[in-house]
Amino acid sequence: MSKALKYTLLFAPEAIEHLDMIDSKHHTLLQKTIHQQLTHSPLDETRNRKPMDQPAPFGAAWELRCGRNNRFRVFYEADPTTREVHVLAIGTKDHNRLLIGGEEYES
Numbered sequence: 001m002s003k004a005l006k007y008t009l010l011f012a013p014e015a016i017e018h019l020d021m022i023d024s025k026h027h028t029l030l031q032k033t034i035h036q037q038l039t040h041s042p043l044d045e046t047r048n049r050k051p052m053d054q055p056a057p058f059g060a061a062w063e064l065r066c067g068r069n070n071r072f073r074v075f076y077e078a079d080p081t082t083r084e085v086h087v088l089a090i091g092t093k094d095h096n097r098l099l100i101g102g103e104e105y106e107s
Contacts, residue, residue, distance in 0.1 A: 006039045007078060011087045014058070018090040018101045026067065030090065033066040034074055038085045042078040057098070057105045058088040065093075073098065 019027065037049060045051065048065040052075070056063070060075030075089040091100035098105045 005083055007042055007083045007085045009034065009038060009085050009087060012058075012089070014101065015087045015090050021102055022072070022090065022092065026072070029067060030072060030074070033072075034064070034087065037064055037066070038074075038076065038078070038087075042076065042085045043080060057091070057100060060088050073100075075100075 019030065022030070042049070042062065048070060050063055050065075052060055052063050057075055059077075061077040062075070064074040064076065066072050066074070071092055071094075073089075073091045073093055074087060075091075076085055076087045078085045089100050091098055091105070093099075
């Protein structure tokens with residue numbers, strides 16, 4: 001059985017800024033989860049990885065949920081031709097509020 005080719009992770013500058021606004025104690029969890037979940041099968045729908053209804057924040061096609069109570073959201077698009085995942089935004093979900101970079105978005 002052959003191993004699936006990896007996807008390359010590319011972070012938008014804004015996504016790095018969004019990550020910087022999240023408490024640093026969560027950075028390792030977010031980085032580890034993004035790497036584990038998005039480098040091998042970013043286009044496979046799972047319980048915590050779903051395609052987005054449009055319009056979505058930052059034009060993202062997919063959402064990854066992670067952390068305790070799925071508190072964190074990673075918005076991305078993946079290109080199977082180039083095998084690249086573009087992480088567009090990283091935010092937090094608090095009940096019905098989605099906060100990305102200190103701004104509230106409709107969720």
